[in-house]
Amino acid sequence: MSTPAAQHVPGQAPADGIAARARGLTKAYGSGETTVLALDSVDVDIARGRFTAVMGPSGSGKSTMMHCLAGLDTVSAGQVWLGDTEITGMKDRELTRLRRDRIGFMFQSFNLIPTLNAAENITLPMDIAGKKPDEKWLDQVIDTLGLRDRLKHRPSQLSGGQQQRVACARALASRPELIFADEPTGNLDSRAGLEVLGFLREAVDQLGQTVVMVSHDPGAAAHSDLVLFLADGRIVDEMERPTAEAVLERMKRFDVTRAAPFTAEDGGTPSDVTLDKD
Ligand SMILES: Nc1ncnc2c1ncn2[C@@H]1O[C@H](COP(=O)(O)OP(=O)(O)O)[C@@H](O)[C@H]1O
Ligand SMILES: [Mg+2]
Numbered sequence: 453m454s455t456p457a458a459q460h461v462p463g464q465a466p467a468d469g470i471a472a473r474a475r476g477l478t479k480a481y482g483s484g485e486t487t488v489l490a491l492d493s494v495d496v497d498i499a500r501g502r503f504t505a506v507m508g509p510s511g512s513g514k515s516t517m518m519h520c521l522a523g524l525d526t527v528s529a530g531q532v533w534l535g536d537t538e539i540t541g542m543k544d545r546e547l548t549r550l551r552r553d554r555i556g557f558m559f560q561s562f563n564l565i566p567t568l569n570a571a572e573n574i575t576l577p578m579d580i581a582g583k584k585p586d587e588k589w590l591d592q593v594i595d596t597l598g599l600r601d602r603l604k605h606r607p608s609q610l611s612g613g614q615q616q617r618v619a620c621a622r623a624l625a626s627r628p629e630l631i632f633a634d635e636p637t638g639n640l641d642s643r644a645g646l647e648v649l650g651f652l653r654e655a656v657d658q659l660g661q662t663v664v665m666v667s668h669d670p671g672a673a674a675h676s677d678l679v680l681f682l683a684d685g686r687i688v689d690e691m692e693r694p695t696a697e698a699v700l701e702r703m704k705r706f707d708v709t710r711a712a713p714f715t716a717e718d719g720g721t722p723s724d725v726t727l728d729k730d
Contacts, residue, residue: 471630471662472498472521476530479516479685490516492685493530498630503656503663505673507699508682509706514666515634517682521664522555522632523547535629552581556623558633562615564607564622570614571603574621585625593624596658597651613644620651624661631655633665637672649675670699681706 479491490513498504498521506514519525521532523539531540534554539547564573574594578585594600597617607615616636623631633652637645653675655661665676673679674696681689683706691698 469500470497470533471500471535472496472664473533474517474521474530477517477520477527477532478529479513479520479525480528489685491520491527494685494687496521496680496687498662498664499678500629500662501656501660502678503653503665503676505676505679505694506664506666506682507668507670507673507679507703509703510668512682513685514668514682516685518632518634518664518666522557522630523551552577553626554629556626556628556631558616558619558623558631558636560635560638562607562612562619562639564615564618566607569604569606570599570610570618570621573607573618574599574603574625577622578626581626583626586627589627590625592659593621596654597621597624611644612640613647616640616644616648617651620648620655624655624659629662631661631663633663635666635668637667637669642671645669645672670694670696670703673699 474494474496477491477494477496478489481488481490494513494517496517506517508514516525520527521534523532523534523542527540531538533539534550537550539550542550565576568576572579575585575590594603597620599614599617599621602610602614602618605614607618610618616639620633620636623633631652636652637648640648649672652663652665656663656677665672667673674694676694677692679691679694679699680687681691681702688706689702691702
């Protein structure tokens with residue numbers, strides 16, 4: 453385990469409109485010769501009310517970055533803020549409460565409780581916290597996600613896409629400032645995946661949420677406003693208003709020329725890779 457480090461740098465308080473921010477975010481796993489540097493001094497600002505996608509090859513540090521930004525994992529060095537609250541160096545209990553109140557999660561494997569129906573799964577985190585859901589908001593989330601007629605169903609009675617929509621509703625239920633989704637379409641067929649991506653998009657456009665989604669699928673990233681590209685624990689590029697084709701092109705370049713990603717060199721046209729198209 454690494455120790456949380458809080459290196460206070462004066463004059464680096466987050467500006468308005470930033471939902472989460474990291475400076476010099478570094479995460480090493482293990483020690484000595486077996487140390488893996490999962491994140492190498494990452495600076496990142498997550499804009500409020502936007503849909504940000506984080507892309508990169510397997511092992512590039514996407515999940516680690518998300519976990520550190522969400523306060524689910526300690527950092528080895530650097531600072532992380534949620535809004536204007538610095539979470540690095542926070543005590544466990546304080547951090548747990550802050551996570552519960554301000555962050556929603558969606559995981560690749562849904563993580564629904566099989567013995568609870570959809571409605572119970574959606575409100576479970578709030579029930580555990582002893583909080584009353586805002587019924588109006590909850591209704592809006594349920595209708596936006598098209599789950600109204602599925603509320604009494606258990607996860608086993610729902611399709612993969614519906615289960616992920618329940619997980620999405622659960623993440624949204626407490627109206628968190630920030631929703632993190634780690635490969636939320638990874639276990640879905642392309643149609644159900646598109647549905648979930650559409651709902652994440654709506655959560656941003658219609659409900660004013662902030663979403664950070666980790667994916668390795670260019671088709672999924674194309675639903676976002678901004679793509680951050682990770683390679684070897686560093687943010688190496690970003691792309692506004694991404695298209696699947698442009699993202700794929702960028703990805704191919706750092707798969708092929710991994711030592712020097714994103715040089716002017718032409719990456720060639722993709723012919724051997726299929727895309728989920730809208
Ligand atoms: N708990 C862990 N212990 C040791 N190494 C880890 C752990 N989690 C991740 N890593 C390593 O950190 C690097 C980044 O992992 P990860 O953030 O999961 O990448 P991604 O989500 O982009 O696939 C990888 O080299 C991975 O093997
Ligand atoms: Mg991952």
